[in-house]
Amino acid sequence: MAWAEEVHVAVASNFLNPLKEIAERYQQDTGNTLILISGSTGKLYAQARHGAPFDVLLAADAKRPALLEQEGVGIAGTRFTYAEGSLVLWSLDPEKIKGVESLSKIARGKLAIANPKTAPYGKAAKETLHQLGLWKRLHPILVRGENIAQTLQFIATGNAAMGFISKSQMQDPRFKFKGSYWAVPSHLHEPVFQQAILLQHGASNSSAKQFLNYLQGATAKKIIQTYGYGFLEE
Amino acid sequence: MDLPLIDAEPIWLSLQLAGVTVAILLVFATPVAWWLANTRSRIRVVVEAVVALPLVLPPTVLGFYLLILLGPNGWVGGPVQAMTGSPLSFSFAGLVFASTLYSLPFVVQPLHSAFESVGKIPLETAQSLGASRLDAFFSVISPLARRGYLTAIVLGFAHTLGEFGVVLMVGGNIPGKTKVISIEIYDRVEVLEYAQAHILSAGLLLFSFLVLMMVYTVNRRLPVQVT
Numbered sequence: 046m047a048w049a050e051e052v053h054v055a056v057a058s059n060f061l062n063p064l065k066e067i068a069e070r071y072q073q074d075t076g077n078t079l080i081l082i083s084g085s086t087g088k089l090y091a092q093a094r095h096g097a098p099f100d101v102l103l104a105a106d107a108k109r110p111a112l113l114e115q116e117g118v119g120i121a122g123t124r125f126t127y128a129e130g131s132l133v134l135w136s137l138d139p140e141k142i143k144g145v146e147s148l149s150k151i152a153r154g155k156l157a158i159a160n161p162k163t164a165p166y167g168k169a170a171k172e173t174l175h176q177l178g179l180w181k182r183l184h185p186i187l188v189r190g191e192n193i194a195q196t197l198q199f200i201a202t203g204n205a206a207m208g209f210i211s212k213s214q215m216q217d218p219r220f221k222f223k224g225s226y227w228a229v230p231s232h233l234h235e236p237v238f239q240q241a242i243l244l245q246h247g248a249s250n251s252s253a254k255q256f257l258n259y260l261q262g263a264t265a266k267k268i269i270q271t272y273g274y275g276f277l278e279e
Numbered sequence: 280m281d282l283p284l285i286d287a288e289p290i291w292l293s294l295q296l297a298g299v300t301v302a303i304l305l306v307f308a309t310p311v312a313w314w315l316a317n318t319r320s321r322i323r324v325v326v327e328a329v330v331a332l333p334l335v336l337p338p339t340v341l342g343f344y345l346l347i348l349l350g351p352n353g354w355v356g357g358p359v360q361a362m363t364g365s366p367l368s369f370s371f372a373g374l375v376f377a378s379t380l381y382s383l384p385f386v387v388q389p390l391h392s393a394f395e396s397v398g399k400i401p402l403e404t405a406q407s408l409g410a411s412r413l414d415a416f417f418s419v420i421s422p423l424a425r426r427g428y429l430t431a432i433v434l435g436f437a438h439t440l441g442e443f444g445v446v447l448m449v450g451g452n453i454p455g456k457t458k459v460i461s462i463e464i465y466d467r468v469e470v471l472e473y474a475q476a477h478i479l480s481a482g483l484l485l486f487s488f489l490v491l492m493m494v495y496t497v498n499r500r501l502p503v504q505v506t
Contacts, residue, residue, distance in 0.1 A: 085469070087469050087470060088469050091468070091469055091470075091471055094471070153364055153365065154351075154365070155369050155451065157451075160452065160466070160469075162466065162469070162470045163466075163469045163470060187453070188369045188451030188452065188453055189451060189452040189453070190451075190452075191447060191452070199451065202346060202347065202350050202352075203350050203351045203352050204346065204349075204350040204351065204366065204368040204369065204451075205369075205451075
């Protein structure tokens with residue numbers, strides 16, 4: 046008889062909700078359980094490097110999984126892009142955002158981004174502001190969320206007038222969207238390739254490998270797509 | 280060895296925050312502690328319990344309510360926004376507000392016990408000699424309670440320096456405004472800049488140890504009697 050196994054999955058905050066849906070389906074299909082640990086990619090990376098018991102990391106960038114591979118914490122050859130994310134500028138106020146020009150017209154209040162040092166969507170937001178030539182001007186009104194989920198929360202509670210979140214958060218069916226937004230064109234920042242990697246801790250956990258395969262299967266891809274992620278051309 | 284660059288701003292900011300918070304708390308905590316020490320009112324236990332709440336509540340509870348309260352739609356943040364154009368969340372003033380609540384028991388409780396051990400007699404004696412109540416309090420009671428004041432100031436200050444969870448939730452990590460030492464340490468650890476994290480952490484550790492030792496030393500030596 047096969048034992049139901051647990052897989053500990055460290056997941057970047059922006060992908061937590063899609064992963065919950067995938068996890069539900071995965072558990073129905075395989076009987077194995079996923080235990081999800083969410084946070085900013087940078088934090089999860091640091092924790093994995095210091096022996097956190099994660100079997101799999103689903104990062105919001107390609108940089109940290111590559112580093113883990115180099116450092117021997119991740120298993121070489123198991124890395125792949127599971128989704129490509131995009132950035133949106135969002136405000137609760139339905140009149141506030143009409144396009145890119147709304148960003149330079151922000152009269153009062155705060156502009157929320159995720160911490161660029163630890164959160165890939167924060168880094169993309171910073172690159173966008175640089176690209177638009179607004180970084181210096183808007184720098185004084187920036188507030189930084191510890192991860193992209195806190196950034197969303199800053200805007201959702203009205204504490205920040207507007208802010209950059211991931212498109213997937215906005216497309217989340219549980220998140221009843223209101224307000225106004227501007228979809229940031231992808232040429233304004235480095236692409237957000239979200240990569241997954243199997244970690245040493247999960248090397249002997251056959252379910253961990255099975256889950257990574259499942260993540261690339263049709264069921265998972267369909268869920269991922271409903272959240273507005275793109276896929277790499279194959 | 281390269282000396283890691285240490286940004287003085289978070290340190291300065293934390294010191295300012297702790298200083299302002301303790302100053303405000305002394306003003307508010309003194310009458311509360313005095314009342315607690317002298318009242319026979321039935322609501323005394325209620326007030327005592329409320330004052331002690333920040334000791335047992337997780338900072339996330341305080342942080343969550345403050346985020347709502349201080350935001351543009353909150354009871355406090357709303358009127359402030361109407362007056363100044365910006366809400367209290369993500370501001371230094373907001374952190375002062377949060378810290379005042381967070382460090383309240385650390386200032387009220389030492390004062391409360393100090394006033395209790397002083398008792399009513401010195402005040403009554405001073406009044407019988409013709410001093411007004413307020414005058415008697417400042418010239419007789421507060422000198423007698425100076426151990427309590429010292430403990431309250433030091434604990435309130437050190438505890439505010441050590442505040443983290445609440446600031447993480449309502450601060451927004453703004454350099455020069457809300458990025459205090461504890462947040463700076465967290466940030467450094469997150470990006471594996473351990474050299475900087477070590478310096479700040481060791482500094483805070485040493486500072487906290489020294490001030491606590493100072494309180495205990497002075498409390499032993501400081502005479503309670505008025506000479």
